[in-house]
Amino acid sequence: GNNASWMGGGILAMSPSGGLSIKDCLVTDNLALAGGGMGLLMTAQVQTCRITNNTASQTGGGVLFLNGGDLQSSIVSRNTARDGGGVYCLNGGRLVNDTITDNFASNAAGGICVVTNVPGGPPSLTNATVRNTIIYGNTAPTGANFLNQGTNVNYSYCCTFPLPETGGEGNITNNPGLTPDNLLKSASPCIDAGSDVGTPATDMDGEARWDDPRHSNVVSIVDIGADEFVDIDLDSMADRWETSIFGSITNRNGTGDFDNDSLIDLAEYEHSTNPTNTDTDMDLLPDGWEVVNGLNPLSNMGDNGATGDPDVDGADNLTEYIADTQPTNADSVLRILTVKPEHGGMRIDWKGGIQAWQFLDCREDLTNTNEEWLPILCLPPPTQTTNAVIDMGVTNRAFFYRIRVER
Secondary structure, three states, X not given: XXXXXXXXXXXXXXXXXXXXXXXXXXXXXXXEEEOOOEEEEOOOEEEOOEEEOOEEEEEOOOEEEXXXXXXXXXXXXXXXXXXXXXXXXXXXXXXXXXXXXOOEEEEEOOOEEEEOOOOOOOHHHOOEEEEOOEEEOOEOOEOOOXXXXXXXXXXXXXXXXXXXXXXXXXXXXXOOOEOOOOOEOOOOOOOOOOOOOOOOOEOOOOOEOOOOOOOOOOOOOOOOOOOOOOXXXXXXXXXHHHHHHHOOOOOOOOOOOOOOOOOOHHXXXXXXOOOOOOXXXXXOOOHHHHHHOOOOOOOOOHHHOOOOOOOOOOOOHHHHHHHOOOOOOOOOOOEEEEEEEEOOEEEEEEEOOOOOEEEEEEEOOOOOOOOOOEEEEEEOOOOOOEEEEEEEOOOOOOOEEEEEEEO
């Protein structure tokens, strides 16, 4: 939450002789002209850091490297700048086993911008290397994921789109298969797709880079990205995540639903929700219901929160949940459709959800404060999306009906 008028909103590191090291840091919500999260001059090394939600009005929303530097086993996500939303490298640099996702640039290079061969720059620092790095899901008008300005930029064993023109071997364009927390899913194409040349010995969590037992390789091959997917018990959930949540890797096999939110543990891992908490973002909407209905279970803001109304049908998300209607479909809503005479009574047609208790109530006078609504029908779940009933014997008098639901 810091603010710098020049460079390095969170950290400004300057050393003429180089050798600075920044390790195991969380750098978030900072603002600067350049290098919103970090501004690094000369050959600083950044390892196993999370750099998120920072802003630069000009270059390097997450990290700005001037005259070289290393970024290793780090996550750079949700940062914003004019150029280089995630990382901006001027006069070379080296990125190895990083994950650069969901960054935004208003002009160019949403993920990374690499500038080499700058006049007057140090000749020894004009080469740039990007290896074993995920650069995906970033946005910008030009160069959504990456943009190179100059020559001597080499990408190898990276997961990005499109393929870099200056790329070496091993690059892929597949969706990396990440959780919202930027961990690898078990089916990620980045598993065992990297190169062990010059790779850090451990990943962002301190886990050893290793060979996944499901992939047969002649030599040990590391994963692309900051996270190494370690899954000794082969239940498709990362061991470190299991241990942090359940205490060990043997307490769950991925099929249980401990918090009864309709998401099994494996789905909780893949959506980065908490498998011991029905409502991770505390917006009164269960995680499973949000996932099924296309809402973000990690955000309680705007259209994703209880008061949001993404389909603009007049029913907010909490109302839609109680009625079990779809919050992104304006035609899915709890509503009486028609009331009309039929077979000596009054036919009432209505529509709603499936997994809520539905009650049809009636009364004769809406102005009489002493009269209460009288339930005349109760439908337990599961119900049909459309229902009808004839209230027999209702003739020659005014009657009012309402449809009510409970979960």
